[in-house]
Amino acid sequence: MKRFLSPASIAALVAVVGLLGLLAYGLSSSEPDRGIEGALAKGERKGAPKVHLPRLSGGRKASLADYRGKVVVLNFWASWCEPCRAESPLLQRWHGRLKRGGGTVLGVDVLDVSSDAREFVRKFGLTYPMLRDGAGDTLASFGVGAYPETFVIDRRGRIAATRRGPVDERFLRQRVQPLLRERS
Amino acid sequence: VRRLAAAAALALTLALPAAAAAADCPRTSLGDVEDEVMCQVCGTPLELATESPQANRERDLIRRLVAQCKSKDEVKATLVAQFGDGVLALPGDKSEGGSDLSDRLVYILPAAGFLLAAGGIGGAALRWRRRRGPSGAPLASPAGPAPDSERLDDDLRRYDL
DSSP, rough: OEEEEEHHHHHHHHHHHHHHHHHHHHHHHHHHHHHHHHHHHOOOOOOOOOOEEETTSSSSEEEGGGGTTSSEEEEEEEOOOHHHHHHHHHHHHHHHHHHHEEEEEEEEEEESOHHHHHHHHHHTTTTEEEEETTOOOOOHHTTTSSSSSEEOOOSSBBEEEEEEEEOOHIIIIIIIIITTTTTT | OOHHHHHHHHHHHHHHHHHHHHHOOOHHHHHHHHHEETTTTTTTTGGGSSSSSSHHHHHHHHHHHHTTTTTHHHHHHHHHHHHHHGGGGGGGHHHHHHHHHHHHHHHHHHHHHHHHHHHHHHHHHHHHHHOOTTTOOOOOOOOSSOHHHHHHHHHHHHHHO
């Protein structure tokens, strides 16, 4: 027993426990947060995390809070993301419908070269507002782990639906359209 | 001959400023930058991210900047402006010049681990040497015969018929 309690053994044990702790922390922190889905599964709508970012076109910063009272389809995308290309025309079409019903699509370009992103917007004729998060600072708070991901935010600033992956007509019809009838 | 000499002189006159400009150009290379920046989507240094579309876009940007004769620091500064400090792979290589605790730990932890391992191995080696003695043979216990052999002798005596 004495041999096991020597200073070298204790130091080695502490080092091993420390390394295991670091490994556990690394694994847990690399997992995206799925708290939003948990709340939605319980029928709850969590308040959307803060978003305050520069516009892709330049100029002053904009916030998600600026759109309070509107239904917001918050779409995280990047110009290098192949599925983002596929869903962009659909989002643009829905932006027109949402605008008429008191809503908007709000794009957030993440981890992207700004000139590439602006070229993407021009190429696909996207007219909805675009924010830019080059460093990806907002991703963790929404638990974004892949691209594209979309969060539907009700008129009171709460997350009402999510789509981890590209949106389709059915999702938008089922999850977004009913929110347009809700009052703020 | 005179025409040929004139043409050669003209070519030399044109080539010299271009060569001088090339010498002044603090151009870096993609390979030189790649190992010092991250592909943030992959979570690995850019040089290891061979198939990520984001990494390929980042490489394209670096190539464009290299072609514009940008130095390595200028390329890295542009990448930081685009992607934030997280794009820098080297600990303490922050744009603001400061390094936080996690950056220091990257250096401190391996060094501490190395010292700990070296100490442990050294201690074990010393203990082993002490036990073996200078001739390499195991040392006899100074207190006389080992307790095990004493017990064995007692047992043999007890069962001796």
